[in-house]
Amino acid sequence: MRRPARFLAMLAAVTLALAPALADARPGGGSSSGSRGSRTYSAPPTTRTAPGGGQQFDRSMQQPTRPSAPQAAPGAMRPQTGGFFSRNPFMGGLMAGMLGAGLFGLLAGGGFFSGLGSFAGMLGFLLQIAIIAGLVALAVSFVRRRQQPQPAGMPRAAMAREGAPGMMGGGLGGGRAQVVDEVGIGQADFDAFERLLIEVNGAWSRLDVAALQRMATPEMVGFFRDDFAALEKRGWRNETSAVKLEQGDLAEAWREGAREYATVAMRFSLVDVTRDIRTGAVTEGDPAQRTEATELWTFVRVQGGPWTLSAIQQAG
Template identity: 35%
Template sequence: MGGLIGGMLFRSLGFAGDGTSGGGIGLMDIVLIGAILYFIYRFMRKRREQEAPVGAYAQSGSAGTATPGYTPPMGGPAAENSDVERGISHVRQMDAGFDEKDFTDACMDVFFRVQGAWANRDMTTVRDVLTDEMHGILSEDARKLKAERKINRLDNIAVRSVDITEAWQESGQDYITVKFYANLLDYTIDESTGEVLSGSRTEPVKFEEYWTFTRPVGRNAWKLSAIQQPQ
């Protein structure tokens, strides 16, 4: 992609061929370059929401899902807070009653519901808070656990903090990412014998997870669209 843009610029500036046909950048070149750059921006932004989910369910190795890690926003705490505040202000333009505390409390409820559904290998109970893609992926992973006669236990979950790290709007959708810092007992057992296959019944593990929620702009219900871990 970069080579295409570079080649266009060089040809437009007369650096191609024998140098006798040089000229300024044409209007169509400018329009095409702008379109390509915008496409690249949209593609990179959209990748955040298209990562397959990972989470406490994958830490024990039972789910078998592998994805690139989450990269927190760059620029330090001050820049990050400024970006979050700007994003939330955009959300409030179509939902004046949006409250950050109420939102993170609701995220906490979803967190426990999803973990419980995963441990039961039945994602139908949380269908209402998952996007179609997320529901499909988690349901398939739960199906694999059942087929292998394994149960991934998630016990003594203790969430230490829930913080908004990103907020933005795109293509008529609100997006907000929250960071969960928590610990729990995460282990997988054989369904028949109860033998621990991985993890520990007694040694808690700590983790950071980034959960992204989305909804159509306005006062609509939020749904979980991505779960990622930091790099």
């Protein structure tokens, strides 16, 4: 009884050890790797292609940043704090004067209200106070209305953008989408994203690190090197071919200083095969069968230069 149990335990351990390398060995390793600038730890907006959004990053060199306190917009009124008398100094001074006069009369031996003469005089005095307080309140209300900031127009980044016509089977930019686009992504950009999807997979299959360095950030190239090493350690090599973009749309595009970012949801099909390095035998996948994947790829460019791959994020 003990030997079968020990054998099953060893088999389960081996299976768990091999599972990460056997599943999704394509570029990115089926995990979420890279950086999205300051939005690395913020989920990208949902799209028609990736309605579940994106998963959190498993590997990233971007350090989490503490969100700063929101700054008041220019011209915006600060919220008023404190009590009634702190917000209305005139009334505070008036009541302070009455209290001082009453205490003086009390100390002089004439009573707290001795300075008011009679009950009728006191009522008249209170009526005058009420009238003055009403006038002050009207004046303050008028001034506040004059100081209210006027609503600004809707920023261009939040406006609806009509996508460009699709290319391949739907392609990138097809249909209408409500997206945040601070860059102004056009058809030429969508073409570049689709081209990078195909070329990155080609360089991955050739183990062409030099080509990947031209198409991806140093961070992503480092992750590709790690994945190559992990596969080689097990005696395997992954190949992807016949990559075809089936559907894609822009999730968001934004600027950070001289850098421009674009996160794109892409559903694509490909032939994904893992082979034994020595024999060439297939260890996973089928060379005659296509598979599909949906991922969010983030691209970055500096001062209008070429787009490079900055992150591969699995769809939620």
